[in-house]
Amino acid sequence: MKRLLLAIAVIFAVACSKTTSNQTNEVAIIPQPLSLSKHNNAFVVLPSTTIVCDVEEFAPIVKYSQEYMKVGVATKVPKNNYISISLDKLLAEEEYHLAVSNDSVQIVAGGYGGAFNGVQTLFQLLPSEVYTKQMRLPAVVKGCNVKDRPKFAYRGFLLDVARTFMTKENVLRYIDYIAYHKINKLHWHLTDNQGWRIEIKSHPNLAKVGGFRGGDSPINAALGKWDEKYGGYYTQEEISEVVEYAKVRNIEIIPEIDLPGHSGALAAIYPEVLCKKADGTPRNTGIVVCATKESNYLLLEEILAEVCALFPSKHFHIGGDEVNMSQWKSCPDCSAWLKKNGYTDGHKLEDMFIGRIQTILAKYGKTPSVWNEAAFGGGLSKEAWVHGWKSPKVCKQVMAEGYPTIFMPQQFFYFDMRQSEHENGAIWGGCFDIRKVYSFDFAKEGFTPEEVAQVKGFEAAAWSEVFLSQGGDKSIDFIEYQTFPRLCALAELAWGKNGSGEWQEFHNRLYKSHYDRMADMGLNFRITPPNVKYENGLLSIEKIDNSAVYYRMEGSDKRLSYRGAIRTSQPGRYLFWAEYRGAKSPEVAHSSQYKTIKPKVTLTSSIPDQPKHGYHRVADYYMSMRTSRTYKEGDWFLFEFEEPVECRSIEFVTGSHAVPSRLITKGYLEVSHDGKTFHHVAELNYGRAKLLNPKPIKAARIVATSDDVPGSQLRICSPIIYPKW
Ligand code: TNX
Numbered sequence: 001m002k003r004l005l006l007a008i009a010v011i012f013a014v015a016c017s018k019t020t021s022n023q024t025n026e027v028a029i030i031p032q033p034l035s036l037s038k039h040n041n042a043f044v045v046l047p048s049t050t051i052v053c054d055v056e057e058f059a060p061i062v063k064y065s066q067e068y069m070k071v072g073v074a075t076k077v078p079k080n081n082y083i084s085i086s087l088d089k090l091l092a093e094e095e096y097h098l099a100v101s102n103d104s105v106q107i108v109a110g111g112y113g114g115a116f117n118g119v120q121t122l123f124q125l126l127p128s129e130v131y132t133k134q135m136r137l138p139a140v141v142k143g144c145n146v147k148d149r150p151k152f153a154y155r156g157f158l159l160d161v162a163r164t165f166m167t168k169e170n171v172l173r174y175i176d177y178i179a180y181h182k183i184n185k186l187h188w189h190l191t192d193n194q195g196w197r198i199e200i201k202s203h204p205n206l207a208k209v210g211g212f213r214g215g216d217s218p219i220n221a222a223l224g225k226w227d228e229k230y231g232g233y234y235t236q237e238e239i240s241e242v243v244e245y246a247k248v249r250n251i252e253i254i255p256e257i258d259l260p261g262h263s264g265a266l267a268a269i270y271p272e273v274l275c276k277k278a279d280g281t282p283r284n285t286g287i288v289v290c291a292t293k294e295s296n297y298l299l300l301e302e303i304l305a306e307v308c309a310l311f312p313s314k315h316f317h318i319g320g321d322e323v324n325m326s327q328w329k330s331c332p333d334c335s336a337w338l339k340k341n342g343y344t345d346g347h348k349l350e351d352m353f354i355g356r357i358q359t360i361l362a363k364y365g366k367t368p369s370v371w372n373e374a375a376f377g378g379g380l381s382k383e384a385w386v387h388g389w390k391s392p393k394v395c396k397q398v399m400a401e402g403y404p405t406i407f408m409p410q411q412f413f414y415f416d417m418r419q420s421e422h423e424n425g426a427i428w429g430g431c432f433d434i435r436k437v438y439s440f441d442f443a444k445e446g447f448t449p450e451e452v453a454q455v456k457g458f459e460a461a462a463w464s465e466v467f468l469s470q471g472g473d474k475s476i477d478f479i480e481y482q483t484f485p486r487l488c489a490l491a492e493l494a495w496g497k498n499g500s501g502e503w504q505e506f507h508n509r510l511y512k513s514h515y516d517r518m519a520d521m522g523l524n525f526r527i528t529p530p531n532v533k534y535e536n537g538l539l540s541i542e543k544i545d546n547s548a549v550y551y552r553m554e555g556s557d558k559r560l561s562y563r564g565a566i567r568t569s570q571p572g573r574y575l576f577w578a579e580y581r582g583a584k585s586p587e588v589a590h591s592s593q594y595k596t597i598k599p600k601v602t603l604t605s606s607i608p609d610q611p612k613h614g615y616h617r618v619a620d621y622y623m624s625m626r627t628s629r630t631y632k633e634g635d636w637f638l639f640e641f642e643e644p645v646e647c648r649s650i651e652f653v654t655g656s657h658a659v660p661s662r663l664i665t666k667g668y669l670e671v672s673h674d675g676k677t678f679h680h681v682a683e684l685n686y687g688r689a690k691l692l693n694p695k696p697i698k699a700a701r702i703v704a705t706s707d708d709v710p711g712s713q714l715r716i717c718s719p720i721i722y723p724k725w
Contacts (some may be wrong), residue, residue, distance in 0.1 A: 025142065028513035029124045030488050031182060031495030032506075033148035041102050043141040045126070046081060050074035053085040058115050060248040061085065065119050068130050070137070080104060083122070085115050094184070094250075095149035098122065100141050114149070116250040117182055121146055128516035131180070151496030154385075154406055154457025156185035157487065162192035162258075162265070163222075164464035164475055165211070165232040172245050177484070177521060179249035181491035186246055186253045187317060187387075187459060193264025193287050194219060194465075197233045198255070198310075202302050203269075207233035210265040218268040222465075222661065239310050247312075254369060255311050257304065258319035260289040260353050273299065275331030288327040291349040292337045301360045308364035315385055316366040318357050320374025323350050351377025358384075372398050385456060389414075392445040404456040412440045413490060415482045416463040419526060422594065423586045425482060426466050433528065437489035438506055458494040460487055465661075477524040484518055484525035485510060511545035511580075519581035527578045529585035532571075539574060539590065540565035547580035554593070554648075555692065570725050596621075597723045600642035603716070606635045610713070617718075624656055624715040630708040631664060637702045637716055644673065644696035648724050652702055653717040655687040662715045663687025666706040672699040 027038050049071045053062050062073060062085065074082060080103035091097070091110030096118035099106045107118035125142045129135045157178045159171065166174075175186065190198045196210030214221030215229025234242070246253050264287040267274050274283040275290040289296055308316060325346030328334040334349055341348065350373070358368050358381060369385040375398045380386075386403040388395030389410055398405045410417070410429030418425030419433040430436075437460075442452045462483050464475075488510060499505060507528075518525045530549055531542040541549050541562055549562040554573045562576060572592030578585040603618035603625065613626035618639070639652070655663025669689040670678040675698040682689040684702070691697075700719070708714070 026509075026512060027125065027142050027144050028509035029121060029146075030506075030509055030514050031492040032497070032499040032509070033121065033146045034496065034498050035147045037145050039100075039143045039145070041100065041143040043083075043100050043102065043105050043143075045069060045071060045083075045135075045137055045139045045141060047071070047137050049081050049083065049137075050078060051083045051085065052077050055085070055087045055115075057112055058085055058087070058109075061112070061115050061119055064116075064248055065122075068123065068133055069126075069135065069139075070133075083107070085109065085118065087111070087115075092149055094153075096121075096146075098144075098146040098148070100125065100143050100145070105141055110149075113184065113250045116179075117148065117150075118146075120180060120182055121148065123180070124513075124517070128513070128520045131517060131520040131522075150182065150184075150494065152455065152457035152494045154185055154459070155183045155491065155494035156187050156254075156406065156408075156457060156459030157183050157483075157490075158187040158189055158408070158459055158461035158463075160189040160192070160462060160464040161197050162189055162195045162464075164479075165195060165197060165230075166464075166476065166479075167232065168234060168238045168242060170476055171242055173522075175242070175246050175249055175251055177480075177523060178487065179251060180517070180521060181487060182250075182495060183487070183491055184250050184252065185457075185459070186251050187256060187461075188253050189256045189258065189463075191257050191265055192262045194222065195231055195233075196265040196269070198239060198257075198307065199233060199235045200303050200306050201236065202306065203299075205269050206266065206303070210269045219265055236306075236310055243311060252313050252315075253311055254313050254315045254317050255307055256317035256319060256369075257307060258317075258321070259300070259357065260291060260319070260350065261287055261321060261323040262319055263287050263289050270299065275327050275334055278330045278332065280332055283327075286327050288324050289353075290331060290334065291328060291353040292331070292333040297356055297360070300357065301363075304357070304360055305364055308361070308366055314365065314367055315369050316361055317369040317387075318354070318361070319371060320350065320354055321371035321389070323373065325349075347377060350374060351379045355379040375401055375403055387459065389461070392447075396445075396447065396451070399451060399454055405454070406456050406459050408459040408461055410461075412437055413458065413460045414463065415460050415486050416466055419482070419486075420529070420586060420588075424466070424478070426463075433526075434486045434489045434510075435503055435507075435528075437486045438492065438503055440493055458490055460490045480524040481526050484523050485514070486526075488514060507545070511547070515545075515547070515580050515583070519583060523583075525583045527580055527583050527585035529588040530576065530578050532576060532588050532590050534571040534590050537567055537569060538565040539568055539571040541576055543578075545578070545580075547578040547585070549576055549578050551576040573725060595723065597645075597647065597721050598718075599645050599721065601719070602640050603637065604640075605637045605716070607631060607637075607714070615716075621718040624717045627714040627716065630712050631704045631714055632707050633704055635704045638699065639701070639719060640675065640699045641697065644698045645721060646696050646724055647694070647721045649690060649692050649722045650694060650697065650700075651688060651690040651720040652700060653688045653720065654684070654702060654714065655717075656715045662712055664702065664704050664714065665708065667702055667704040670701050670703065671697050672701075673697065675699050 051062050052074045083105045085107045088108045093111035094113035096109040096114040098118050098121055109115035109118055123130050126139050196206045199207045211233030212229050212231035213219045271284050273289045273296050274286045277283050328346050328349050354374050367383045372388045372394050375386045382402050386398045387406045388398050389408050392409050395405055395407050414429045416426045417429045418431050462479055527547050533540045550559050551562050551574050571590035575587040575589050577587045598621045603615040607627045609615045610626040610628050615625050664687050667684045669682045670680045672678045673695050
């Protein structure tokens with residue numbers, strides 16, 4: 001009788017789990033386990049199912065599992081209908097075995113990490129609804145046996161809350177997202193030029209003042225937010241809460257206080273940390289901490305001691321990246337130090353600085369982690385973890401120095417980079433989507449198996465300079481869009497890229513099973529766009545997954561369902577995208593959509609240009625010219641075309657394109673059709689103004705209506721002009 005009831009329950013649950021379009025009976029785990037065998041038995045989670053676990057250390061995991069599965073706990077192993085989590089010390093700490101039978105799910109783990117990993121695999125065997133914490137019961141656990149462990153001990157994600165502040169609640173959300181993917185390190189970038197996000201009780205102004213930008217803050221606002229004061233920081237209590245939350249989820253947080261460069265926020269509060277100017281007078285702007293000022297080491301020790309106490313990790317990231325040596329070289333004290341020691345290379349100062357900080361950290365039981373720039377001085381302890389970000393080649397050099405190396409070359413793992421040419425995001429490190437992340441291959445990058453065995457792990461970075469600009473309050477959604485699903489590929493690499501290693505096989509698991517999971521996690525993830533084909537007058541879509549394809553006509557918001565090839569002589573007018581349960585791909589179109597024209601044009605301005613990037617380059621449709629100073633109210637830029645320009649749209653852009661900065665925050669655009677009289681046609685929005693179907697334009701002028709913050713220069717771009725169809 002019991003068996004019969006169970007069979008009915010299974011049928012019922014399988015039927016329920018089919019409610020969303022993709023859910024299959026496939027066992028499709030991301031990251032792919034080391035060994036997995038499917039079988040035809042299945043366990044059914046019922047309201048009466050219990051979790052049994054007699055390992056005290058695993059208690060937080062039991063509680064965590066209950067939040068998702070809404071089942072009870074048992075103190076003794078029942079006859080059937082249970083999920084057990086137990087310890088086998090012969091397994092490695094993060095290793096686990098998971099066996100599904102009709103009667104039970106048994107997870108045996110080598111330690112806390114293994115038990116947590118086992119539970120994550122269990123979640124992926126359940127309907128994706130488990131991630132909503134409202135899974136309907138009965139729910140089927142697909143039948144399989146898993147023996148699994150990660151290849152790399154370090155599977156990390158960097159969250160940059162210094163550039164774009166993220167509330168504590170959002171940080172916790174991120175910890176959940178990454179934990180679902182068996183990521184076990186959060187590299188928390190807490191300070192940078194643009195903000196100081198951690199409360200320091202002995203120096204309260206660091207966070208209270210340095211945690212905010214704009215308005216009366218000494219730290220400039222970003223992009224289009226000049227007047228408004230905004231930002232935030234975490235109190236020490238909040239930091240501890242986040243650390244604890246992460247710990248339950250098998251995530252170790254490595255804090256970063258970025259030194260001696262990237263210290264603009266620190267210097268905004270304590271300008272005395274900066275070097276002197278060449279004439280000996282104090283500097284009042286800059287981003288590099290003076291390496292020879294004794295008082296700096298006292299101040300830094302006070303700060304670092306507090307941060308050390310808040311994070312249980314033995315590892316403490318102290319930065320070391322992108323130090324602008326010119327500030328040290330022009331400092332009389334720093335240059336005297338170099339001279340006295342017979343050096344000319346400013347890096348010697350960085351080595352000395354890192355060495356001093358290393359000594360301070362040692363007092364508090366910590367080992368430094370650094371960016372790759374700081375790995376070649378010789379003084380850094382060989383226990384230090386080095387984050388290789390420049391390129392795979394630099395990672396190799398770091399490894400040759402004998403350091404445990406974390407791979408995060410920007411060309412593969414910088415998720416602030418845009419995912420295709422016409423999307424938002426940065427570009428300097430590359431332009432790539434999940435497929436490229438997944439393609440990272442040690443052999444192709446010239447690593448021997450012996451070297452691979454020495455790799456500590458992988459890390460993806462969500463640098464956030466560009467995020468704020470991409471939609472204000474929506475910036476959190478944009479971080480998700482940039483991170484997922486690329487992070488799924490990183491998780492798979494860091495786990496060991498088990499399985500075939502073929503993109504298609506991974507992609508199948510991703511869209512057939514993991515899209516639903518990400519939707520239920522509540523993620524705003526990116527769907528890989530379909531391919532657009534145009535042949536013999538027929539415009540069609542090549543689907544690569546089973547998301548629905550829609551399109552719209554250029555200039556219209558009306559969403560149309562794509563039902564089959566479209567006959568047209570103007571393929572560029574159609575913009576397609578794919579959608580799956582609220583998640584979207586970027587819009588894609590035939591290449592003619594993106595063709596621009598380059599009519600003859602000149603540029604003049606009330607502000608002088610920089611010779612190397614002079615205004616004459618406007619005629620070459622050079623991307624961005626530079627001014628020799630910032631702007632004041634009334635400053636203008638005038639574009640004059642040789643012939644009136646006919647076009648379907650024209651856009652005028654100030655600021656650098658990838659990261660909207662150095663732009664005119666407030667101003668307007670006026671155009672002239674005869675070259676004499678001008679009409680005000682648009683206000684600048686994030687430094688830009690776009691006109692649709694304008695009358696032929698002979699000249700256009702951008703006029704600033706506010707002053708910029710002092711000290712910076714401006715970028716001004718060639719107009720972007722799309723021809724008439
Ligand atoms: C370089 S990576 C940086 C970061 C930026 C990033 C933007 C590294 C150590 N420094 O400060 O945010 O590029 O892509």
